Amino acid sequence: MLEVPRDFRPFSEAIEAEAIPRDHRIPQVEPFDGTQDPSQHLTDLRAQMLICGGSMEVRCKLFMGTLKKAALDWFSGLPDRSITDFDVFSRMFMAQFAANKKKPPITSDLFDLKQQREESLKDFLQRFNEVALRIASLDERMAVIAFQKGLRSGAFDIALERANCQMMSEVRAFALSHIKTEENQIIKRAAENHETGGSNKEGNKHLRPRSDWSKRRDRYNVKEGNYRQADHGGRSRAEWTRSNEEEKFTPLIVPRRQILHDVNSASLFRFPAATERQLGPFKTDWCEFHRTHGHSTENCFVLGRQIERLIKEGHLKKFIAGKQEEGPSDRRRGPTSAARKRYSRSVLSVSGWVGPTRSPITFSDADFEGVSPHEDDPIVVSTIVMGYNVKRVLVDQGSSTDIMFWEAFIGMRIPTDRLMPYVGTLVGFAGDQVTARGYADLETTFGQGDHMKTITVRYLVVNAQSSYSMLLGRPTLNKLGAVISTPHLKVKYPLPSGRVGVLCVDQEVARKCYEDCLRARRQLYVTQVDREVQSIELDPRMTHFDSRPAPAEDVKDISLAEGKTVKIGVSLGKEDEEGLLTVLKSNMSAFA
Incomplete structure (x- = not known):
């Protein structure tokens, strides 16, 4: 049934x-x-x-x-x-x-959105807005940074960086004209292709289409020990890029990529239309001017010719070797002797200087909440740099510069051409010197949620051993307006809204970093290393490392006889001290 x-x-x-x-x-x-x-x-x-x-x-x-x-x-x-x-x-x-139930997105999820190779600005902005609208408490400044990070490199990316937008509404309004221009360009190119029966090759006639290059196969010459590619037409990479020298371009003091991204020079360039083709024989090289693979930005002939044209027209003088004007780029090499003397005189003089008005920052017993009892734990915090959550960041008020270690720089996948040349060395506590690989200006965000504050930090990138990822010195602390309390293990700083932001120390991470420092230091003390090892002492508690036993309290010298003294503790009572002296004098040969 x-x-x-x-x-x-x-x-x-x-x-x-x-x-x-x-x-x-x-x-x-x-x-x-x-x-x-x-x-x-x-x-x-x-x-x-x-x-x-x-x-x-x-x-x-x-x-x-x-x-x-x-x-x-x-x-x-x-x-x-x-x-x-x-x-x-x-x-x-x-x-x-x-x-x-789906987990609601948070602000950091916006950094995962990237503009695809063939995705238009309109489509990417729409996709970005769909995620941003679902975030309950959206941080507008972080959303702007995430949108800029997700954009493909190109004319709009450079123009948006120059606009310095603070709100997403400003970004949307700024993008409208570019979206309209982009759509008009698409319609125009389609019409031109229909009339000519092919693509416009005026700007790329010196390069071969990707289909031609992909038909060839790579070969490895074992006998000569170098990489030969049939794609090069039998020529090596040096021969392929030799045209730059034959063109006799004006020598420059910075890479071409920096000129292309310079906020005052970007509008002078005539960017070609984006293409899917590989423009050149080198599949792994990327040109930010053509926005495609095949050749690098530094070996781009079209970009070199445009830079040369602009130089002849009187532009880009500050990038010409031997003719750059004194400006901010010259001061990056460090203060001169005269500047140091002026600073010394200003410190010793009395003036009526009035500091900027800021919100009062105080610490109370309430700030001890969540802090475990500690013995001089270092101030180690977390920050957001280039969309990456960076931990093990040491705050050091004794440092005159901000340092990023090479492992952290590589881990964040920051292009090495973002590094600007730096002439100088860093001197540690013990007088040891470390050569910097360069410096980079990176936007750094402190705090979480309503306590977020973003500033641009100039990091010196060094290749040295350290258990920390970065070191924040006085320049960043002053720019942030930070006040540090080591007993409370907190960093406070004023926010644009007038409130005070709080950055808490992760004690577990701080102690782990300190233990790693001690372990590495002990290894260097015990093991004799044949090669040169560069290290930077970042913790004052490690400045004087001594494996011998040390007194537990203060001591004083006591004379037992002429020319013979011993040290005893200062906390002994009078009777105990007299009894101890009697024993020492009766056994003088053993103790003195």
Whole structure:
């Protein structure tokens, strides 16, 4: 015999008695089968209810009509008369399907959004806005940074950096004209291709299309020990790039990429249209001017010719070797002797200088909350640099510069051409010197949530051993307006809103870094290393490392006889001291 399903009556008698009017509008909501997000389904249903109207009893019946499959099976299994109103129905529904609820995005998720190779600015902005609108407490400044980080390099990326937008509304307004220009260019190129029957090759006639290069195969010459590619037409990489010298370009003091991204020079360039083709034989090289693979930015002939044209027109004087004007770029090499003397005189003189007005920053017993008892734990915090959450950041008020270690620089995948040349060395506590690889200006965010503050920090990048990722010195602390309390293990700084931001120390990470420092130092003390090892002492507690036992308290010298003295503790009582001296004098040969 077939089993007849039982009647289910989860609704109360009042809801069952209420009839749906004939002319009542049925809500247009996608049926819920138990696999979708229950919160989104309930939000869509409530929005439709505001349009359709109806009593509470009618809403309950319409809600039931949106369920199917597993969700309807759940509803049919509810106890009789268990649903008394719409709110009860909603709570039971959310509790049953809570596992399907999607985790709401947070601000840091925006850094995962990247503009695809063929994605237009309009499509990327729309996709970015869809995620940003779902974030409950969106940090506008962080959203702007994430949007800039996700953009492809090109004319709009450079123009947006020059605009210095602070809010996403400013970014959207700024992007409208570029979106319109981009769409007009697409229509124009399509019309030109239709008329000529092919693509415009005026700017790229010296390069071969990707299809030609991909047909060839790489070969390795074992005898000569160098990499030969048939793609080069039998020429080596040096021969391929020799045209730069044959063109006799004006010598420059910075890489071409820096000139291309200079905020005052970017508008002078005529950027070619983006292409999918590989423009050149080198598949791994990337040109930021053409925005494609095949050759590097430094070996781009078209870019070199445009730079040469601009130099002849009187532009780019500060980038010409031997003709650069004195400006901010010259001061990067460090203070001159005259500048140091002026500073010394200004320190010794009395003046009526008035400092900037800032919000008062104080520390109280309430700031001890969450702080474990410690013995001089270092100030180690976490920051966000270039969209990466960087831990093991040591705050050192004794450092006159901000340092990023090479491992952290590589780990964040920052292009090495972002490094600007730096002439000088760093001197540690013990007088040891470390040569810097260069410096980079990177946007750094401190704090979380409402306590976020973003500033641009100039990091000196060094290749040295350290258990820390970065070191923040006085320049950043002054720019941030930070006040540090080592007993409370907190860093406080003023926010643009007038409030005070708080950055807490992660004691577990701080102690782990300190232990790593001690372990590395002990290894260097015990093991004799043949090669030169560069290290930077970042913790004052490690400046004088001594493996010998040390007194537990202060001591004083006591004379037992002429020319013979011993040291005893200063905390001994008078009677104990006299008794100890009697023993020492009777055994003078053993103790002195």
